Amino acid sequence: MSTAERAEGAAWDEVTPDAARRLLVAAVEAFAERGYHATTTRDIAGRAGMSPAALYIHYKTKEELLHRISAIGHGKALRILESAADGPGTASERLAEAVRTFVVWHAGRHMTARVVQYELDALGAEHRAEIIQLRRKCDAAVRRILGDGVQSGEFDVPDVSGTTLAVLSLCIDVARWFNVAGRRTPDEVGELYADLVLRMVARNQQ
Amino acid sequence: MSTAERAEGAAWDEVTPDAARRLLVAAVEAFAERGYHATTTRDIAGRAGMSPAALYIHYKTKEELLHRISAIGHGKALRILESAADGPGTASERLAEAVRTFVVWHAGRHMTARVVQYELDALGAEHRAEIIQLRRKCDAAVRRILGDGVQSGEFDVPDVSGTTLAVLSLCIDVARWFNVAGRRTPDEVGELYADLVLRMVARNQQ
DNA sequence: CCTGATGCTGAGCAAGCGCTTAGGGGTGCC
DNA sequence: GGCACCCCTAAGCGCTTGCTCAGCATCAGG
Structure with a gap:
């Protein structure tokens, strides 16, 4: 093993x-x-x-195997994002927590994450539709944090839905490039990304 | 057609x-x-x-087709990044230009970009090695801009190589999610992303 | 010792794969 | 017209694919 x-x-x-x-x-x-x-x-x-x-x-088919992996994996990803989004703390703290834990998962479980995030098209039509529902909930969780931060004045985000997309995209793509043999640990990438994302949404002080 | x-x-x-x-x-x-x-x-x-x-x-094989697509596509991507990196202007202007044009290409030619960026593993060993060389040059072009900005004091980037990775990753992943039927045009995504990336590297004024 | 349920294997089927080969048909040059 | 040349097709080869099925070993309950 x-x-x-x-x-x-x-x-x-x-x-x-x-x-x-x-x-x-x-x-x-x-x-x-x-x-x-x-x-x-x-x-x-x-x-x-x-x-x-x-x-x-x-398993009935090879596709059922993929579906099981995808459903369980998306469930975990969603739980990570929602528990950060609905947890305690300021919008900044919750956003940092969401990005950190989501990235740590994508790096640490990058094999699972790669399948979950990049093999969606291989699913059959009904299974794909089911998974896409979970994705929408992931999107909603991040959007909620950004919305809260804008409302509280912590964030300056002109395009909330576009920035939501970018934040999720940034985190997800970790699964593609992360290499266990590389120099960075999952925790280090999580810290780096949490910092970068906070900078993306921070109020401009100049 | x-x-x-x-x-x-x-x-x-x-x-x-x-x-x-x-x-x-x-x-x-x-x-x-x-x-x-x-x-x-x-x-x-x-x-x-x-x-x-x-x-x-x-074409000799199906793999040769993929290689031709990948080689030409990577060549174009590299030319985009290098002409921005080595062009005129401040580091901020060159970074914004690099991200904008790179993203516009990934969105506008998202079919090509998807093949170029996500089918690397399907190439044979020698062909893959050849393409990876081009990728390294892409990485170097972005790193050059970030390095210049840090040196000139325009940017505050604690982890240049990590941020380079993140910027490229953000842009590349556009090819995965971009949808022609969606609300955003390639130009709009390019503008949004150039802004987000500049925020990521900007000197912190607070 | 028998019985039924469970978990697995060896052998193999129909279909589809990447790729090859023999040959046909159009075009330009003499 | 005759000939060489280039593209392209019809047919199909050898192999691998997802998946099936009859049957074997194991074990619990009687």
């Missing part, structure tokens, strides 16, 4: 039974490395130490 | 002969919509109005 597998696999203990979880963890790894369409069901089963047929005992 | 095809196809007139260009434009469209691995050579040829075999008269 690789380091990445150990670090990211621990998060899936809500998936039972054990064989189903092992398959799901293997799928996350494979989808993240090669992409959904370039991954074969034989590859997933092989990584989980099973025969190709074993996959179909626990 | 779709609107997108007309808008983006016009940029490939350096590719000759005509049949090779039509195939390449069709490939850009297909790769952008479905991804490299989910696109079949039959689909590309079909979009170009040719039989599946016609593709192999102009």
